[in-house]
Amino acid sequence: MDKNDILKRANKDIAKAKARGDNPKGITDRDPYPTSNQTVKTKKKPNSQRA
């Protein structure tokens, strides 16, 4: 895979986030790696908000 193709997609994604006015406050933990017999509730990041 070409790095530039991935970067092109990523740069577009960041530009869209800025246009939307995304305002996350920091880096967030990833969800706990679950077992198949549980559903880890995906939490809305408390320190982040979307416009």
Add this chain to the structure above:
Amino acid sequence: MGTTGTATQGIAQAPVNQTPQGLADDADQATVQAYYKNKLGMDVGGSYYRDNLDPKILARSAEPLEKLVNELGKDVFDEMGIRIVSSQSQFMGQKATRAYAQTSLQSHTIAVNPNKFNDYNTIKASMHTDVHAGYHPTGCKAGDVIVHEVGHNLEFLINRRINANNRLNLVLADYNQTYSKAIVQQAYSELKKEQPSLYSTEKQARKSISGYADSLWNGTVAYTECLAEAVADYARNGQNAKPMSLKIWQGIKSMLK
């Protein structure tokens, strides 16, 4: 199985209980910590031993991790600066008590659930059930929990390198799973061109890796989990991993060159 080292004149010996590749199941704390630090660029916190967690799980993680180190270079792992710790508090919530582990990207920490990591056979049986349910990648075993978490750290390293001087972009990319999304979508796009009949949708391609690779995170497609599951699939299965995992792994490698 490990080797019990006895000094042979003039020949450098591996530490006691350390096989040429990987760790013996009964390797002691010092051997495990030295191995993880020197071979894998990772710290194993004292809490792992304070909480009497099973060293066999770390021993069984060593082989797939070493495979990734050999492909990416130890400098990549040194740069990630991962520390493995035991944390009861992170797994107290009703939904999290049965989870295996969790990554805190900011502190480069992989916290393992002591209620899972205290016994190799428990986690082995649990992963066996998960794999048979199609929830985690085919062939994955107890040792691959750590590998999955390393996948998250690889994604974050890509972000850190690209946005080292741009805090806003770093945080936005983390929040939106920008790099895992770009890699997964590019992987699907290329596979669609190369093998049109393989997957009819991107969702199907994600799901081919595992059920969890097609889950939700933060209310949207969990690209970050898809990437981490692909890393676990590749580390365990190599060229026999799912085509989507192989493509994602190629993408990760190209971003870290």
